Amino acid sequence: MHPTTLPRHELAGLHVEVVESRNADLVGIAGDVVDETMQTLVVAGASGSKQVPKAAATFRFRLGGGEAQCASERASGRGPRAERVIVDGERLVARPARRTETTTPNKWR
Amino acid sequence: MAASIPEERVERLHDLAREAAREGADDRARSYVRRARRVAERHRLGLPTRFKRFTCDDCDAYLVPGRNARVRTQDGAVVVTCDCGTHARYPYD
Numbered sequence: 001m002h003p004t005t006l007p008r009h010e011l012a013g014l015h016v017e018v019v020e021s022r023n024a025d026l027v028g029i030a031g032d033v034v035d036e037t038m039q040t041l042v043v044a045g046a047s048g049s050k051q052v053p054k055a056a057a058t059f060r061f062r063l064g065g066g067e068a069q070c071a072s073e074r075a076s077g078r079g080p081r082a083e084r085v086i087v088d089g090e091r092l093v094a095r096p097a098r099r100t101e102t103t104t105p106n107k108w109r
Numbered sequence: 110m111a112a113s114i115p116e117e118r119v120e121r122l123h124d125l126a127r128e129a130a131r132e133g134a135d136d137r138a139r140s141y142v143r144r145a146r147r148v149a150e151r152h153r154l155g156l157p158t159r160f161k162r163f164t165c166d167d168c169d170a171y172l173v174p175g176r177n178a179r180v181r182t183q184d185g186a187v188v189v190t191c192d193c194g195t196h197a198r199y200p201y202d
Contacts, residue, residue, distance in 0.1 A: 001117065010118045012141065013125050035140060097147040100115050 003085045006061060007092060008100045011036055016043055019086065020058035027057075036096045054089040061085045115152040119145045123160050130171035138171040167195035 001009050017030035029052055031045030040051045041059075063083040092099065112120070122145035129138035142164050149156050163172050170191055172178035179190040186198045 001121075005114055008114050010121045010125075010144075013121065034137060096144055097151050100118055100148060101151060 001063060003063065003083060006063065006085050007087055011041065011061070011092070015062040016041065017060045017062075018043075018052060018057045019060045022056050023053075026052055038095045039093060041092070054092045057089040059087050059089055059092075061087060113152075115148050115154055118148050119154065119156065119160070122148070123157065126171040127163070130173050130177075135170060135177070139169050142169045142171055162189070162197070162199060165191040165193060165195055166197060167191065168193040 011033045012035065014033050015031070016033050018026050018028060021027050029043055029045060029050050031043045031049070033041055034044045034049060035042040039055065040053050043050050043052055061084070063085055122141045126138045126141035126145070129135075129141060145160065146156070146169070148154075164170070165172060165178075168191060170177060170193065172189060172191060174180045174189070177192045181188045181190070186200050189197045189199075191197075
């Protein structure tokens with residue numbers, strides 16, 4: 001997984017934080033993504049899991065270094081080499097399996 | 110660039126499903142398995158052998174032998190029985 005491919009990749013298992021939103025209550029929600037629907041992400045944080053609408057928020061994902069495997073990726077995600085990727089939630093609005101298919105350019109920041 | 114995004118995605122979902130099943134989050138594991146199947150279907154990919162052998166064809170559960178699956182070795186085949194009652198058989202070799 002690479003920052004450019006993140007919007008088309010599996011989000012479950014990644015650490016995410018809501019950095020910006022029209023709804024002030026959503027800002028600051030952080031935790032691991034556990035599930036995804038077409039319009040929302042389910043984020044399991046310290047205070048239980050929250051369902052965050054994708055369209056209303058900007059997310060910051062944390063990526064481990066390189067092409068690490070899932071478990072080690074999570075371990076290294078906490079390390080200093082972790083990359084942070086900021087994605088506008090609008091780009092993620094699609095059914096989970098459908099998201100990988102989009103061929104439009106990735107306009108991640 | 111070895112694996113395509115959908116291939117990587119199926120692989121990751123497999124790992125996530127295994128972890129979730131080991132933690133006892135069976136429904137979460139099931140949703141990962143379903144999504145992996147759906148991604149593979151949409152991209153016309155085959156599923157990895159390990160994935161096929163550790164998931165239930167019928168209820169999409171991720172199988173952990175001894176916890177939600179029984180494994181018996183029989184004449185010519187291994188038989189894996191899911192808690193839902195579905196048998197899966199695969200040959201030795």
